[in-house]
Structure formats: structure tokens, C-alpha cells
Amino acid sequence: MINQSIGMGEQGRNERDKFESELDRIIKASDATGVILRVIGSLAFQVHCPKFGYLQEAMGRAYTDIDFAAYRSQAKEVKSLMASLGYSENREVFIVSEGERSIFDRTSAGLHVDVFYDKLDFCHTILWEGRLEIDRPSIPLSEMLLEKMQIVQINEKDIIDTIMLLLEHPFGDTDDEVINIKRISILCASDWGLWRTTSMNLDKVRQLAQGYGQLKDEQKKHVSIQVESALARMEKEPKSLAWKLRSRVGDRVKWYKDVDEVE
């Protein structure tokens, strides 16, 4: 599974600072104009994991772009905001994606911004509706975990981000600095495919964490405990009839959408 994909490799402090300060600049501008933009991807994990964020650099996790979640109803405002910050839009992406995604570039600074409207729609669909007001400057912790766990062909960069998150935040039933496992369990209990991929990837995180020399033994153990508690909570959630019917078919029919590598 481990590979040298996009998002992995050595990255100097100056380059990391460039992304982090640009994120800060965009968030300040969006706050000032009332546009709801919430960071997702590697920078979200860095921002939300002040204690264990150092692991990204230590484990060779690099920033490649800045990703945001936003509401489609504010797409016009997002475009104006990004233009005011010196970005030019690749309009074809918005048209081809039928308004689900915008890409902005600031070529002179080597910066690339991706905005996902209303949902993240890769192997599984994670909806933003009513969730972008919960946390800032990132999406809620539960969506951050799902963002990674919904990727069937999960990469090392996603494993590293997830390990950081599990070390930094406990599970709970709210969105207040805990990973809302109640919400994750409810979503997985209504969609067998999402449950299948999420439980499979949590287990992968547990296994792969044991092989990282950058992690201390107690940290590896903590990741295992966190994964076990999440899986137990997901198991406990009552499942829908559709879930039960789909589970009987199991892996014999593909349960996810094929996508290109996400980053």
C-alpha cells in the first residue's frame, strides 16, 4: 500500500510556511466577507492537530495545494473572493463538474486551490449540508476522518493524516474538539458501502501505524485503542434495512465509485 504518491516527499520549512500563510490569508479574507470556506486535506489536519502536526513533516507528508469545502449557493462569492486574492479560475472545471468543484491558480506563487461545493464525491459521498458552520477554519473532525476513510485505495499521506488526528483528538458524541463518532456511526449505518470502506481503512490505519519508526510505542498503542473504540461504536449503531440487505451481497458487487488519486 505504501507508495511515493502525490503529497509525499521532503518539503522545506519555507515551502510549508508558504502554504500555511496563504491558508491564513484566504481564511481571513473569507471571514471578512462572510464567505464560508472550510479547509480540508493536509492543511486541515495540520491546523487541527497542533500537538501532533509535527508528524507530517517528520513522516514526509508534503503540502501540494489548498483544498476547501464550501456551499454551492456561495459559489459566486467564492469566485469573487479568490479573484480579489489574485487567483484565476479554471472555468472549465466548474462547467465540467456541473458546479460541484472550482479550481483556482496563482501561478506566480505556485499555488493551487481546489474548492468542493456541497460535498466530497469520490469513492463515497460526504455531504457538507449544515456541517460547515460547526467548526472553523476546517470542516468538523468527523468529516475530516471520513474524508480520509472514504478512499478505497488509501495512500500513505492519508494514513499519516489519520494517525495525527487519532493521536490528537478523542472520539465523542459531539463536534467540540472530539471526533463525532456518533455521526460517523449513523452515516455508516445507513450506507453499507461507506461502512465497508471506513471499517476497512480504520483497520489499515491500526496495522500500518505499528510500522512507523517515528511513532513511540505508546502512540502506536493509542492509535490501536482509538480504532478499536471507533469500530465498536460503529458496530453498535442499529443498521437500516437497506444496509442489512446490501451486507448480504457483500463484496461480490463493487461498493464504491472508482476515482483517480485524491489530493
Next chain:
Amino acid sequence: MTRTVRDLMHPGVLACKPSATLGQVAVLLSQHHVHALIVTDNKGQHLGIITDYDLLAGEWLAVDAESLAAMQKLTAADLMTFPMDSVDAATTVRKAAHILNARDINRLVVTENGHPIGMISVSDFVAGIASKEKPARATVADVMSDSILVCRVNTPLISAARTMTQAGWRSVLVVDAKGKALGVVSGKDLMPFVEKGIDLALTVREVMDPALTIDMTASLREAADKMIQNHHHRLIVTDKEDPEAFPLGIISSYDIVAEMANPSSVWQK
């Protein structure tokens, strides 16, 4: 005298082999006009139960040629529910209704000394409600049917139950004065009243499910998807060009299974 499950059940059980394909199960359900089969091995052991609702998975998940091929290989053993939800024939109707309601299921296998002797489903309980009514026969209004397959929101619930039983339907469509679909009353909606008794003043308005519609041009897969995701057994078929108009019909899980049983269906190849 307290009625028991034996009084309302359908005697006899129909079985299929665990190796029966979904297409073969569809044919059996359709030929015998039943909604469930007991899956039985060569030694006569009852392994589980498979229903028309389970067969919806075929249409639901056959989104492309690859998935269809995988689903065509599935057997009754793959999709059956086990262990079977069962009830002894001597159990009171009220207690059996409680089991159905509490487990949110549609039927129970009826046993005697541990051996299946019949099946009791939501429709049988609805027939039980309907048979309690003792209509006066003084006027035309007293004997007319308030609902055949369609009724208005103020139709008494007891009347809807009677009509469903007489017509052999498992649901009644509820419409407004202009014919627009407002909801559906199914046998499942009436189940709580088997347990606690029915208030004769109740109308279909109080128990109907909101109308879940589907366009007439939608595929069977889309219909199956909508039924499964919403845990409904039937959908109101409308014309998207005129969605407010009187519905074109109702499609049920059984209709989809009947199509799966059609010799020209992909499930028979």
C-alpha cells in the same frame, strides 16, 4: 374468544432450494402469488426466508454489466434472512402483532412443535382488523365502499382496512379533491392497531405515509433503489410533466419481482 395466529395465518409453506438463483426465486414467488419462500436444504432443514423485498437487491445493485453478472450468480442462500422470525401457532394475534411491530418486520413463519406450518403477514393482520367491523346495512352509505384502491384523507381507517382486504391490495392511495397523491396507507401502517385496538374515529390522514413518488419513465433499478433506501414496498407512479395530476399507478416490490420472473427478463438468462 381470544384469536390466535392459527386463525389468521396462511397454512402451508412454500420452499426453495438454497441454490435457487434470484431469477428462479422470482418465478416461484410470481407463480404461487406469494411474497416469501422458506429456504430448505435437501434434508428438509429450514435455513432461512427469502422475500420479494430481498429480491429487489437484484435490480437495486445491477447498475452495470459487471454488477448484473455478479447478482445473477447470487442464490437464495446468499440473500435469505436467518434465523427466521417465527411464532407459535397458539400465540395470540395481539402478541404476534407486537413481535412484528417491535422487530419492524412484515411476516412471521408460523410453527407448531417447532416445525413451520404456515406464514402470517401484515396483510393477514389487516384482514383481521377488517373482519371486526360490523357495518350497519340500513342505507346505501352504510354498505358502500369508502375506498377501493383510492380514498380521500377523511376516509375512516377501518374502512381502508376493509377495502384493502376485499380488493386483495396491500395499500390504499390517499388523494386530495383534485386527485393529487397525498400519501399511502399500507398494511404496515395498520399494524400498531392490531396490538392496541383500533379507534373507529381514526382516518387515513392520521396514519398515512407521505407520498413517495417515481416518474413513469424511471427504470426498475431506480424504483428498487428508492424502495430500499426509503424502506418502502411501493411507490406512486406519476408523470413528471404533470406531477400534480392523479397518479398513473402504484409499483410495488412484488411488481418488480414479477418482472424478474418474466421469461424475457435478464434474470431468467
